[in-house]
Amino acid sequence: MRRVKLFTIDALPYRQPIPVYGYRFGSRKKTLAVMGAIRGDEVQQMYVAARLVRKFSELEKQGAFAPDLGVLVVPCAGQFSMNVSKRFWPLDNTDINRMFPGYDGGETTQRLADRIFKALQGYRWGIHLASFYLPGDFVPHVRIMNTGYEDNEEGLDFGLPYLMIRQPHPYDTTTLNYNWQVWDTAAFSIYSKTTNFIDEESAEMAADSVLFFLAKKGMLPYKLPESVLRFLSEKGMLGSESPEGSKTKTIKEENLVNIHNRTGGILIRYHHPADFVRAGNLLAEIIDPYTTAVREIISAPTDGTLFFAHHAQLIAGHSIVFRMIPQTN
Amino acid sequence: MIETVVKASLPVGETLAIQKNRITGKKAKSRRLAIVTGTHGDELEGQYVAWQLARVLEEKKDALRGTVDIYPALNPLGISTIYRGLPGFDLDMNRIFPGSRNETMYEYIANGIVRDIKGADLCIDIHASNIFLREIPQVRINEKTEKELVPLAKLLNMDYIWVHSAATVLESTLAYSLNMVKTKTLVVEMGVGMRITRSYGDQLITGILSVMSHLGMLTGPAPAVKQPVVSTDGSVAFINADASGFFMPQVMHGDYVKKGQMIGFIADSLNGETKEELFSPVDGMVFTLREYPVVNEGSLIARILGGIGS
Numbered sequence: 228m229r230r231v232k233l234f235t236i237d238a239l240p241y242r243q244p245i246p247v248y249g250y251r252f253g254s255r256k257k258t259l260a261v262m263g264a265i266r267g268d269e270v271q272q273m274y275v276a277a278r279l280v281r282k283f284s285e286l287e288k289q290g291a292f293a294p295d296l297g298v299l300v301v302p303c304a305g306q307f308s309m310n311v312s313k314r315f316w317p318l319d320n321t322d323i324n325r326m327f328p329g330y331d332g333g334e335t336t337q338r339l340a341d342r343i344f345k346a347l348q349g350y351r352w353g354i355h356l357a358s359f360y361l362p363g364d365f366v367p368h369v370r371i372m373n374t375g376y377e378d379n380e381e382g383l384d385f386g387l388p389y390l391m392i393r394q395p396h397p398y399d400t401t402t403l404n405y406n407w408q409v410w411d412t413a414a415f416s417i418y419s420k421t422t423n424f425i426d427e428e429s430a431e432m433a434a435d436s437v438l439f440f441l442a443k444k445g446m447l448p449y450k451l452p453e454s455v456l457r458f459l460s461e462k463g464m465l466g467s468e469s470p471e472g473s474k475t476k477t478i479k480e481e482n483l484v485n486i487h488n489r490t491g492g493i494l495i496r497y498h499h500p501a502d503f504v505r506a507g508n509l510l511a512e513i514i515d516p517y518t519t520a521v522r523e524i525i526s527a528p529t530d531g532t533l534f535f536a537h538h539a540q541l542i543a544g545h546s547i548v549f550r551m552i553p554q555t556n
Numbered sequence: 557m558i559e560t561v562v563k564a565s566l567p568v569g570e571t572l573a574i575q576k577n578r579i580t581g582k583k584a585k586s587r588r589l590a591i592v593t594g595t596h597g598d599e600l601e602g603q604y605v606a607w608q609l610a611r612v613l614e615e616k617k618d619a620l621r622g623t624v625d626i627y628p629a630l631n632p633l634g635i636s637t638i639y640r641g642l643p644g645f646d647l648d649m650n651r652i653f654p655g656s657r658n659e660t661m662y663e664y665i666a667n668g669i670v671r672d673i674k675g676a677d678l679c680i681d682i683h684a685s686n687i688f689l690r691e692i693p694q695v696r697i698n699e700k701t702e703k704e705l706v707p708l709a710k711l712l713n714m715d716y717i718w719v720h721s722a723a724t725v726l727e728s729t730l731a732y733s734l735n736m737v738k739t740k741t742l743v744v745e746m747g748v749g750m751r752i753t754r755s756y757g758d759q760l761i762t763g764i765l766s767v768m769s770h771l772g773m774l775t776g777p778a779p780a781v782k783q784p785v786v787s788t789d790g791s792v793a794f795i796n797a798d799a800s801g802f803f804m805p806q807v808m809h810g811d812y813v814k815k816g817q818m819i820g821f822i823a824d825s826l827n828g829e830t831k832e833e834l835f836s837p838v839d840g841m842v843f844t845l846r847e848y849p850v851v852n853e854g855s856l857i858a859r860i861l862g863g864i865g866s
Contacts, residue, residue, distance in 0.1 A: 238853040240800045241826070318852055319688065320640060325725075332796060335854035360646035361660065397727040398651045485658055491565035516568045539644075541567035545661040 228252055228284045233346040236307060238335050239318065245306045249299050249346060252283040256297035258446070260350040260412070261437060262403060263301060265323050265343070266315065267308025268423040271430060272356040275419060276302040278434040286438075286447060293446040299350070304343050324357075325398060327406040344406065352381075353407040354437060357416040361547065363537045366500045367429045367458070369436070370416040372399060376408040382415060383475045384443035385436040388458065388501070389534070389552075393480045420500070432458060458501075478552055483534060486549040488513050490522050494542040498549075502533045511548055516541075530554040561627070562668025564661050572661075574669060576627045577606070579613050581620025587773045590673045591764065592627040593682040595649050595730065597634020597641070601684035601747040604757035605764075612761060619775045624768075625676070630669055630730075638750070640686060651725070654733040670733055677771055678708065679741040680764065681731050687749035688848040689856060690809050693756050695784070696743045698722050701735050706786065709742055711770055713763030713781035715810070716843050716861070719788055748847045785841065790863030793838045797822055797851045799831040809845040819858050822851060838862030 229251045237244035263269070263276025280300050286292060303309065308317055315322045321336045329341025347353060359365070368389035371377050382390040399405050407414035417436065420429035431454040441447040488494075492513040498504055504527040513523040525548050535550035542548070557580075563573040591609060593602025606628035613624055629635050633643045642649050642662050655666025673679050685691045694716035695709040702719050709717045726732055734741040744760060747753040762779050769778030797803070805820040807813055813836045822832040836842075840862035846855070 238800055240802070240850060240852075314646070318850065318855075319686070322646070332794075333854060334796065334856055335852040338854040362644075397724050398647060400724040487658075489565075491567040493567070543567055543572070543661045544565035545664040547660055 228280070228287060233301065234342040236304075236339065238339070239307060242307065247301065247304050247306075247342075247346075249301045250280045250283070252287045252296075252298040252300075253292040254295060254297040256295050257299075257350040258295065258297045259299070259352045259354065259437075259441065260347045261298070261300045261354045261356065262304075262343070262347060263356050264303040264305045264309065265355075265403070266358060267305045267310075267312065267317075268314045269305060269356075269358050270309075270423055271419055271421045271425055272358060273303045273309075274425050275356050275417075275430045275433045276300050278430060279437055282434060282438060291448055296441065296446040299347070301343075301346065304339070324403060325401045327401055327403050328410070340403075344403070347403070347407070348410055348412070350412050352440075353403075353412040353414045354440075355403050355407075355414065355416045356433065357404070357418055358422040359418065359535075361535075361537070362539045363535050363547075364420050364500050365418045366532075366534050367417075367419050367432050367436075368534075370404075370418060372402075372404050372408060372414070372416075374405060374408045376411075378413055379477065381413055383477070384440045385415070385417070385475070386439045386443075387417070387432070387436050387475060390475050390477045391480055392477065428454065428458070476552075478534075482553070484528060484531065484551045484553050485547050486510065486525060486528065486551060488523055488525060488542060488546055488548050489544055491541075491543045492516055492522050493519075493540055494537060494548065496536060496538075498533055498536070500533050500536050503531070504533060504551075505530050513542065525549070527551070561672045562665055564665060572633060572665070574627065574630060574632070574665060576625045576672070577610055579610065579617075579620070579624045579626070581617060581622060581773070583621050584623050587622030587771055588625065588676040589622070589764075589768060589771065589773060590625045590627065590676040590679040591682070592630060592669075592673065592679060592730070594627075594629035594635050595631055595681070596683065596686070596749075597631050597637065597639045598687055598749040599640075599684035600635075600750060600752050601756060602682035603628060604752045604754055605682055605760055608757060609761050609764060612765070616774065620773065621775065622677075622771075622773045624773070625673075627669070627673075640749075650730060651728045653728055653730045654737075666730075670730070670737075673734060674737050674739050676739055678767065679731075679734055679739055680712075680744060680767075681741055682744045682746075682760070684747045684749055684751075685745060685844075688846065690748040690845050690847040691745050692716055692810050692843045693744070693746040693759055694718055694843065696720060696745055698726065698732060698735070704740060705735075705742060708740065708767065708770075710784060711763060711767045711778075711781060712742065712744065712784075713759055713766060713779075714744065714746075714784050715782070716841075717784050717786045718792070718843075719786065785861065785864060787861060790840060790861050791838075793836070793840065793860045793862050794856065795819055795834050795836070795858045795860070797832065797834070797855045797857055798853060799824075800852050801825070801831045802849045803846050803851045803855075803857060804849070805845060807842055807845070809842060811842050813840065813842055813860065815839050820846070834858075836860055840864060
């Protein structure tokens, strides 16, 4: 393991300069780059990257790396926001992950995006440990943006329960994932369960899935990790399929069913991501914040598996309470 | 008459409602002008325009033909909380248009706004920069719509028309979304965030009355308007800080400057030193100037339209 200073952020008055470190493993080849936290609340994403640093370090010591495997892990580039409890850049609230590929002569977050992107460019594969713009919990999954450059088959090699294919919106064109692909890196975003607090189980799954991906490429000796097997087993998703990883289901984001609420109030959730539910099952209730009277019952519109669940207890009307993968057969 | 355009219930005992002031003259259905503002909660210049325009049109009611809809607050929660974006939501409101009835609450609201404005003869979307930059009164036009919109923009009594390049990310703005459904929309940018500059507001109202006369919505002669500088007459130069600290301007907003002239400097208050001096790369007009003194490395200091005479 070699720790290298990628660049230093010295952009704010009265704040001490902050070095951004990358951790390199294996050969000097640019095989895989992993980006952890870019936003200030991505604690889980930084933690997953940090666990990867430890796992790669141990594997490297064991001599387990294939000769042509070179890995870079950047646990965090959002320190200035993280240390003051802000999600975005503290002065102007701009989002570095809406500034890629960046511009070295531009505004502050464009310059930071440029430095991050330069450090991460040229790799064969890129993995962003990402967080979502809606407050909620996910089934751990890998996501690929449909840019025309992508290879969806490779997404199956993470062994995670789901591979999501997303049709990019205009605002996606300035994300790390999108620009990685445009600049010839096969890009994946891995979503674990949480963002601003650590969920050990899904953090382990996310980190293991990266090792599993490299194992599938013949670059690490590895088997389907215990964390993934445990999750699949608990959710009744483990069959006798072979080879390992074939349990990954590919879904297109546009095929998800959004389950909305009409009215605002307190959200009481009875089901969680990865739960399989039947049409008509009670999923949640919206209760009156003054009396607890039930204002609205949220039921499953069809059979399927819950993919995303709103997690804030206060919820406005017309929100997405759940996103569901409908059962197709 | 005050009308609700779209609404949604908030969690605890409150309704989020987008409202408009509908002012009608004779032949109310013959023409419709939409004046919208308040997409970003820290931009208040449009508040004066919405208020004063309603009063002016009331006085001119006999001369009014058609309907004027004034939407003073597309983002009421942002305005009321001094927050530029949408409280509780990651995306800038001007990056979620045309919205959707099947996504989040704010996308539902955005969709309701677009549906309401669609079909107007013209929409004027008033912005006010942010708290960091001061802008001269200007119209911004995507190069894709230059041909149709520049002639209308010239009627608006603004100092400057900036025809900017197209970018995919801008396809989710209100103006782009409306222009794509053939509702001509002009974006006005003027002043600075969190402040109201009445002179700019009055200048724009004269322009709005001029456009209305042109559209046949006001009888009588159109008010005289100034001839704006158009960006295609020159080229825009950007000046960004390379050091963090406190910006002290050495020119006035709207000044014509010479190449090499100092625009300002960045002070290091801890050491009592000047960290950086910033100079104009071109002869031209300072149409954007840093207002908020705290700067980061990379902060925009000024935009100068070069290649034009004073």
